Amino acid sequence: MSGKPAPSKIHGGHGQIFWFIIKTYKNGPMTQKLDQVHVSKDAKFVPNVKVSSPLGSFDATFLLYPSAALALIMFAGGTGITPMVRIIAHVVEQYHNGGLSDGVDVVLIFWNKTMEDIIWNDQFTDLSQSESDWFRFIPVLTQPAQSWKGLVGRPSMMQINAILDDYLPDRDVVTEKHALICGSNGFIKSVEDAISGEFPKNFLHAFEG
The missing domain is CATH 3.40.50.80 (Nucleotide-binding domain of ferredoxin-NADP reductase (FNR) module)
Structure with a gap:
């Protein structure tokens, strides 16, 4: 799975926490599975994640x-x-x-x-x-x-x-x-x-x- 990270809120203060914006679809097999994962108890089932910059090739x-x-x-x-x-x-x-x-x-x-x-x-x-x-x-x-x-x-x-x-x-x-x-x-x-x-x-x- 690949994804794009995003801040937890618009007003800064992100610290060392890594957040994702994942839209859950009612009949989506992938997002429904992710929605059911609880990291605190299912950590060993969390998949490896390959991450790119949220800005991609954009020169900011x-x-x-x-x-x-x-x-x-x-x-x-x-x-x-x-x-x-x-x-x-x-x-x-x-x-x-x-x-x-x-x-x-x-x-x-x-x-x-x-x-x-x-x-x-x-x-x-x-x-x-x-x-x-x-x-x-x-x-x-x-x-x-x-x-x-x-x-x-x-x-x-x-x-x-x-x-x-x-x-x-x-x-x-x-x-x-x-x-x-x-x-x-x-x-x-x-x-x-x-x-x-x-x-x-x-x-x-x-x-x-």
Whole structure:
């Protein structure tokens, strides 16, 4: 089994504990098995885990010395949220440690089928309220319940432009505007096609594999 590690919470303080984001599927044979493992009593049955960096090949050095007007627009589909969590946690830590100045914006657009599928919905909602000056969270559903009041639909140029007009209205004056994409191959292609005229290729990164 291979996996991607993630912080236990968005606000730093991870220590030496190793955490994973694993989405459990009702009829999924693998995730159901993992869900039943209790490390305290079943330690000998825990499989060996090969781990890659949550950021993969993404070069995040520009976050160490960000420009005065930097925007990260994150496009995540389902479990494609994993690398975004680590980057958001880094930005939170930098803000709280005084490593970032005002002017760095993060917009997370997160597509899922249903509201129940939204991983870390409460944490992202709380962060969007406590850090509203720089973090925006926009969940989008493709198979919503009738009670859903948020955005609906698959990624499209019209939808994404409308979201950015609402949540990042000054994007035309942003010095650096990076698009980060993670999800299924079909999701990544849909987003890339929708934003091809909005971001330079060297400021667009798709997390794959």
